[in-house]
Amino acid sequence: MTHRTLLMASAVAAFSSLSAYAQTVTPATGGAFEVVSQNTGVSAVHMALLPNDKLLLSERFHEIPSDWRRFNQDGTPNLAWNGDLAQALWAESSPIYQPNKNLGDFFTDACEFDVTNNKFEMKNYAFDTQQGYSFCNGASQLADGTILIAGGDQKWNMPFKGKNYTSDGRRDVRVYNNGILTKVGEMPLDTRANKTGGDYSGRWYPTVITLPDERAMILGGHKVYFKPTDPEVNNPTYEIFPAPTPKNLTAPVNVNVLAATFPINMYPISYVLPQSGQIFTLAGNRSATINYANGGETPGPSLPEDNVYPRSFPFAGTNWMNPLTKANGYKATVWVCGGVNRTATPDGWDNANFTRHWFDNCSNCDGTARCYHTNPEDSGAAWVPEDMPLGRSQPQAINLADGKVGIFGGSGIGHQGGDAGVGYMARNPVNKAVLFDPSQPVGNAKRWVVGAEATVPRLYHGTSVLRTDGSVVFAGSDEQNYSGDNQRRTDPYELRAEVYKPPYFYIPDRLSLDLGSVATKAGYGQSILVPLTTPAGAKIAAVHFIRYGTSTHTLNIDQRLVELEILKWGKDKVLVKTPATANIAPPGNWMLFAVDNRGAPVVQAATINLRTVNAAADATWNEADTVTPEAKPSGKDASSGAMGVKGVLWAVVSAVVGGVVAFW
Incomplete structure (x- = not known):
């Protein structure tokens, strides 16, 4: 990519950001936040959605x-x-640094939280020398809806x-099902002693990916x-669960991109690719595609060296995949x-005796x-640059029900890492949501929109x-005493x-599914009915x-x-086809x-378990039920008011890159 193209992309994004800032934020344009619980049971470093509006935390x-x-x-x-006696004495007597106040008769780090009813239930599981501490695990939902949890951390004398x-818990592979966490596999033991006297084994900060064939890849970590x-x-390998072996895992397979990017390679960003079914992974600034069927690996494009730290822990931003559509x-x-x-001197570099590394913290x-x-x-895949309206480290991204992407939380200064309570690694929380619409072209004022502002900052260890x-739930963040020495002695959890x-949510008269009539299971390439509670089938624009x-x-x-x-529209239903492949x-x-033709999703989604083994006969359809879909309602021109921004953008881009003509 040329310097000229980079300048153009930056200018386009900058003025898109200006137009986003210029808008008045209302719930109808930027959404709204609401604190729904004062106590989720635990400070949620890990979160998984369960049926019935419950969360595993x-x-x-x-x-x-x-x-x-x-x-x-x-x-x-x-x-x-650190030698600070006053601080040490205060911490030793403070109730903040005692075991979680919500613990009952057993020691645990996990609970189920019922969002609807604002209730939590602490969950007991084996915590001993053979298995246990799941902090810093990797997790993924398996084909049957259970949660696979792999790896973790060590803890002594709690x-x-x-x-x-x-x-x-570093070697543990566990499954959470119906309130019970069960060990189902074990990673190899490496008896070489590390510098603290333990062994080099298992995975801390791995990524877990559910594969098309219903197995799960456990990738990377330390x-x-x-x-x-x-x-x-470093553990630059992957294993696959389950396997016909004594420990229920395949033998580790080496991954070159993880070997090359140590130490900034933890929690590699990874996705099942929709065409090949292979695994795309990004560690640090390097990517690769992993063919788990034969152990192969193909290098992918690398992110440019652009004065930004590599995009893995502790310097991570966030990531997502755009909607997959026909x-x-x-x-x-x-x-x-x-x-x-890289806008400041890394921590410790002002000390002449400090050993400097390119990966040193930069708080x-x-x-x-x-x-x-x-x-x-x-x-010839390449990385294309574009700026969002707000700079932020460690945000979270969510695919929303209408096809947009929400970007939330994070810090304006600093990055991930540090013990709970230290609080200096990240500050200046960025509480405003940003809504990204991938259907809008670059430069359009609606592509990036600054939304509502959260009440609760979500920094390190926040989850969502x-x-x-169709709403987004947020919990966790355990360095909430981030704002300086005067706040160090407050609760970080x-x-x-x-x-x-x-x-x-603020579009009136949103439609409802007839939830009791929706199939709960389906296979691939299968036609199913999407029934509504009112005769509004012709208004459905997308599913x-x-x-x-x-x-x-x-x-x-x-x-x-x-x-x-969508195959057919009916008076009070539509007929759709499930995805063709896993x-x-x-x-x-x-x-x-x-989603109706105004862009409003139904008020409550149905849950469908999608698996090959769920294949059933296609839903029947009576052609007499077929109606013509309605067009999008007419109203104010969506692009009105944007021409002034486009005109200014054209002028400034022309000035920056020299004689560029209008490009939209």
């Missing part, structure tokens, strides 16, 4: 930050203590009710808690958005507005998923839940399938939106939203 244990402690849990001196708990100068901790040939467009600009660096997108299955009513209602989400560390790999082909729509639970 888990956290990291509440304890004194490592550099504030004078002593380790076993009573030995803590060599990492005190609770007179007993010390020690656990290692073998111990972050040690970026020790290459032995119009775009169900072709994947993958986005990465936000992250950390004073600004968040970036830069995004890139690529079509991984295109020949789309609910079946966020227990409030907040919901974002997109603008479509969207959105996969149940799992969220952690700015990732939500499970989510994707697939537009279903490459397009990996098996699992999906939300079914009908």
Whole structure:
């Protein structure tokens, strides 16, 4: 890409951002946030959507930050203590750094939260020397709707009710089903001792991807808690669950792109590609396509060196896949958005005795507005730049029910990382939502719109998923004492839940599905009925399938939106065809939203479990029921008022790149 093209793209995005700022934000244009709970049970580092508007949540244990402690849990001196005695004494006596106040008779880090009823139930699971601590795991929804949880962390001598708990969850593979977490597999043990006396085994910060064949890939991560100068901790491999082996996993397969991008390669961004079914993955700034059928790997395009840190933990922005539609040939467009600009001196570099590394933390660096997108299955695929309106590090992205993408939370300064309570790694929360409409061309004022502002900041360890009513629920964030020394002695563990209602909530008279008549299971390429409660079938303009989400560390790999082909319109129903293959729509639970010709999704989605084994006969249709679909209602010209922005944009782009003519 030429310098001239880059300038043009930046100018277009900049003026698109200006037009977004110029709009007055109302619920009808920018949505609205509402705090719906003061106590979700845990500070949700990990979140997975379950049926019936419930969430599986888990956290990291509440304890004194490592550099504030004078002593380790076993009573030995803590060599990492920062020497601040007043701070240490305060932390030792503070109720903040005691075990979670919501714990009952058993020690755990997990709960189920019922969003509708604002209730949580703590969940017990084995926490001992053989299995346990699931913090920093990778998770994915399996074909049957259960949640696969792989990897985790180590924890020593955690005190609770007179007993010390020690656990290692790095090698565990577990399934959560109906309130029970069960160990179903185990990753290999590597008996080589690491520098803290333990072993190099398992995965911390892996990504888990449900495959088209209903198995799951467990990809990447490190073998111990972050040690970026020790290459032995890297785990540049994948395993597949289940397998006909004693530990229920295939043998590890090497992944070159993960080997090349250490140490900034954790939680690799990964998607099942809709054409080939292979796995696209991005680690740091390098991408590849993994053919898990034969162990092959094909290098993909690399992100440019643009004065932004590589896009993996701890410098990550967010990511998503654009809706897959018949119009775009169900072709994947993958986005990465936000992250950390190299705008400040990295931490420690002002100390002459500090050993400098390119991956050192930069807690004073600004968040970036830069995004890139690529079509991984295109020949000669490349990353195309575009800016969003607000710079932010560690935001979260959600595919919304109307086909837009919401970008939420994050920090204006700093990035991910650090113990709960340290609070200096990220600050200046970016609480305004941004709505991205991929159907609008670059430069259109409606492509990027700044929306409502959240009440609760979501920084490190914030999570979110789309609910079946089309709203987005947010929880977690465990460095809420981010704003300076005067706030260090406040509670970092966020227990409030907040919901974002997109603008479509404020379109009057939204339609409803006849939920009791919708099929609960379906196979691929199968025609099914989408019944409504009113005679409004002719108003349906689209039917969207959105996969149940799992969220952690700015990732939500499970989510994707697939537009279903409408075959017939009826008075109070439409006939649609489910996705043709599991490459397009990996098996699992999906939300079914009908969207009317005003862009309003139904008030409540149906849940359909999509699997090959669910194949059934096509739904019957009486041609006498067929009606003609209605056109979009007439109204104010959607493009009115935008010409002034376009004119100014044309003039400035011309000035910047030299004699450019209008390009839309």
